[in-house]
Amino acid sequence: DxxxxxxxxxxxxxxxxxxxxxxxxxxxxxxxxxxxxxxxxxxxxxxxxxxxxxxxxxxxxxxxxxxxxxxxxxxxxxxxxxxxxxxxxxxxxxxxxxxxxxxxxxxxxxxxxxxxxxxxxxxxxxxxxxxxxxxxxxxxxxxxxxxxxxxxxxxxxxxxxxxxxxxxxxxxxxxxxxxxxxxxxxxxxxxxxxxxxxxxxxxxxxxxxxRKVEAAKEATYWTERQNHPIDDILDRRLIEKAKLALETKVPVAFEAAIKNVDRSAGAMLSGALAKRWGHKGLKDDTIHVTLKGTAGQSFGAFLARGITFDLVGDGNDYVGKGLSGGRIIVRPPENARIVPHQSIIVGNTVLYGAISGECYFNGVAGERFAVRNSGAIAVVEGVGDHGCEYMTGGVVVVLGGTGRNFAAGMSGGVAYVLDEEGDFARRCNMAMVELQPVPEEDDMLEKLHHHGGDLMHKGMVDVSGD
Known part of the structure; x- marks a missing residue:
């Protein structure tokens, strides 16, 4: 890690x-x-x-x-x-x-x-x-x-x-x-x-x-730089293809293949965008990248506002780590023979420390989903244990089951959970949150829009049995 x-x-x-x-x-x-x-x-x-x-x-x-x-x-x-x-x-x-x-x-x-x-x-x-x-x-x-x-x-x-x-x-x-x-x-x-x-x-x-250790060939003090393997990575190619948008703000859209050895995809692209345009970034969807394959660790890490990653495939751990305004979509291929709402599509610790942006997962996430999320909006079809742990802001919509210890240490934000089995209260950590049912006439999209940018002072988990 x-x-x-x-x-x-x-x-x-x-x-x-x-x-x-x-x-x-x-x-x-x-x-x-x-x-x-x-x-x-x-x-x-x-x-x-x-x-x-x-x-x-x-x-x-x-x-x-x-x-x-x-x-x-x-x-x-x-x-x-x-x-x-x-x-x-x-x-x-x-x-x-x-x-x-x-x-x-x-x-x-x-x-x-x-x-x-x-x-x-x-x-x-x-x-x-x-x-x-x-x-x-x-x-x-x-x-x-x-x-x-x-x-x-x-x-x-x-x-x-x-x-x-x-x-x-x-x-x-x-x-x-x-x-x-x-x-x-x-x-x-x-x-x-x-x-x-x-x-x-x-x-x-x-x-x-x-005791003085005698070094055979090594110097006993700092003489050289670390060799970081970042010279020939996927992001270098993404930056080249997005050059027009990075320099002139003109929207671009393109496709690229991704493999599980392509770690931290989007981090260097986001750094290049932030270096030019700051944290404010660009307009939503200015750089739209459709990726096909299995993403490595930290897919979409620190993704900046203006970048959309549409992954047709699946992701490993730390998807959307430190998400900073970008948009991430992960969905299975159309010809996949899996049932999305019953299948894992992203790994553990997704959205760790996210501050803003949006995530949409057509499938189930692993454990510790949205840990320390402070402002991002996420929709997922199920999560493992410890979902929304230490969350301080943002909105999470879980259209499926959750693991145990949901909302542990959650001090802000809103989570909507579809509780079809009627046992969510038993799996939710009630130390810092309160449960409220969602009225049938309530417009969830309106609530998402209302709460999305607010930092709530107390965690709230809305539960729907419908």
């Missing part, structure tokens, strides 16, 4: 670096190796000692381990597996001085994240009220009265980092190094005797933190 998400994001914006943040803990090196193999461009190892003022005290005190432990394990694991040179490794979590930077570099970090210290440089006094809008020094508040108390300037932060950089230069000079790259991963330069001999360290073994 993470590899697919990284692939989705790289498609929608090929110029952007994809970063994955990992908590410093035992075993984080193995996870980091998997993230590197999943082709992330950047990994951040986050230590336990940082954290925003909005973090719960239990998280600040009891979550994660020191960044030194997680960073050392990650560096050693990546080098051992020949993965270190192709990924940028960052560390954060309470870094304050140039000495911290140099220690981070010696343990393997290419980059360093600072947050708390620069905030203090501009006036933060650590009241830990960031989430309450009551920051007494005007840093983290929208209250105009409190904001007048803010006395920080950009020069305060610049001056702080000048001194950090100067301290780094002084320590590098004392080590006989000219560049930071020269000491990345050189853990043998760390002075450990004083710590090991200290009475507080008796009985503790820190040898693995200081």
């Amino acid at each position: 993470l590899a697919q998400l990284i692939y989705d994001l790289k498609n929608v914006n090929p110029e952007a670096d994809v970063s994955v943040k990992l908590v410093s803990e035992v075993g984080v090196g193995t996870v980091a190796a998997g993230v590197a193999k999943a082709r992330a461009d950047h990994i951040t190892i986050a230590g336990f000692d940082g954290g925003t003022g909005a973090s719960p005290l239990t998280s600040l005190k009891h979550a994660g381990s020191p960044w030194e432990i997680g960073l050392a394990e990650t560096q050693q694991t990546l080098v051992l597996n020949g993965l270190r040179s192709r990924i940028a490794l960052q560390v954060d979590g309470g870094l304050k001085t140039g000495r911290d930077v140099v220690i981070g570099a010696l343990l393997g970090a290419d980059e360093f994240g600072f947050a708390t210290a620069p905030l203090i440089a501009v006036g933060c006094v650590m009241m830990r009220r960031c989430h309450l809008n009551t920051c007494t020094v005007g840093v983290a508040t929208q209250d105009p009265v409190l904001r007048k108390r803010f006395t920080g300037t950009p020069e305060h932060v610049v001056n702080y980092f000048f001194f950090v950089a100067e301290e780094v230069r002084e320590i590098l000079a004392s080590l006989g190094a000219r560049r930071l790259d020269d000491i990345i991963g050189a853990s043998d330069l760390l002075d450990r005797d004083g710590m090991i001999e200290h009475w507080k360290a008796r009985g503790l073994d820190f040898s693995n933190i200081f």
Whole structure:
């Protein structure tokens, strides 16, 4: 799933670096190796000692381990597996001085994240009220009265980092190094005797933190870019065929074949459209693509307004992930010998995080349909377990059966469910929704139009037995 998400994001914006943040803990090196193999461009190892003022005290005190432990394990694991040179490794979590930077570099970090210290440089006094809008020094508040108390300037932060950089230069000079790259991963330069001999360290073994892994051919720091397999994909051809619409807004329509190896179809096309025309996109149906075959993962991911994907075939998981105004139609071929309302046509986690747009599925969807949907409209002929989970807006019409735990965590939007068996109430999670029957004289199309763009404050599931 993470590899697919990284692939989705790289498609929608090929110029952007994809970063994955990992908590410093035992075993984080193995996870980091998997993230590197999943082709992330950047990994951040986050230590336990940082954290925003909005973090719960239990998280600040009891979550994660020191960044030194997680960073050392990650560096050693990546080098051992020949993965270190192709990924940028960052560390954060309470870094304050140039000495911290140099220690981070010696343990393997290419980059360093600072947050708390620069905030203090501009006036933060650590009241830990960031989430309450009551920051007494005007840093983290929208209250105009409190904001007048803010006395920080950009020069305060610049001056702080000048001194950090100067301290780094002084320590590098004392080590006989000219560049930071020269000491990345050189853990043998760390002075450990004083710590090991200290009475507080008796009985503790820190040898693995200081261990330096010898790389056969690999560099011990970031030297090359990840190889993302996005040069020859379906979207490149779709963009070429839609070039007229992307540049001049003239409507175009065309057909294309699609196979299950064509993942994230539509993501790069949507990125190209958004880069030119922004989130507003184009008029509906400006780019109409009829696709035939079986779509791979994340079909129609982040599909932008103005694009219509009409898939004659079926789709895998994550259809319409992050849907952003586009229209998706999935239907079986006319000569298919299946019964649509009894057959799966799209996989699990369809419409995950959709914000706007429309989806029409001539068949049944898998589990977790419309999870975190916040504004899209969808029509489907049946869903599996956990439908409309965490939904906050939009409209879902289920013209068939549902699995268990429907509407769990649903805090907004409307779902219409055809309850022919009369047992939907038993399968619906009633913790945050209320059930209402649909009156016979009610015009469902009018309700769809009325509710479609609204963000409801409470989830509502309409049930029809007709």
